[in-house]
Amino acid sequence: MSLNAAYDPQNVFARILRGELPSVRVWEDDAVLVFMDVFPQSEGHMLVISKTSQAQTLLGVEPEVLARLATVSQRAARAAVAALGCDGVSLMQFNGTAGGQTVFHLHFHVIPRWADRRMAGHGEAGMADPAVLAPIAARLAAAF
Structure with a gap:
């Protein structure tokens, strides 16, 4: 996708914000939602998105x-x-297809890292079970 394309209101994050798709939420306020990445690159991989902006990129x-x-x-x-x-x-953030962006709603990846654990590539480990993500999200939420 081009850096100048029109915002697609059917993108996966817009659909999550409207409640059309499920997510494992960690924290939110009126402006921002933090939720677990369903294709985690590491335990505790979170996404941070705006609830108010339709910006696709930085x-x-x-x-x-x-x-x-x-x-x-x-x-x-x-x-x-x-x-x-x-x-x-x-902390990772991608812009445009050539920049590695796959969902065209501005978002930040917050990926916990350990010295003795390899970080998986995006989508490499497959889709995570929400039942596995939920207790991790609860621990993160308690620390927020």
Whole structure:
């Protein structure tokens, strides 16, 4: 997808926000939703998205939305360290097909990392069972 394409209201994250698709939620407020990635690259892999913006990429997001997403991504990283005892955290964000983006609704990946565990490639481990993600999400939510 081009960096300048029109927003598709049928993208998977828009459908999650409307309640049309399930998600394992970690935390939310009026502006931001944090939920578990169903194709986790590591235990506790979270996604941070805006509930108010239709920006597809970092290039088109409103500055105040970006500031809020960055603040919540930091909180998610801190929650991962506190709840899961990870050794590090990767924050990833992709823009456009050529940049690796697969869902065209601006989002940040917050991926807990451990020194002795290999991080899987996106989709490499397959789709996670929501029943497995739910207790991890509860631990993360408690640390939020």
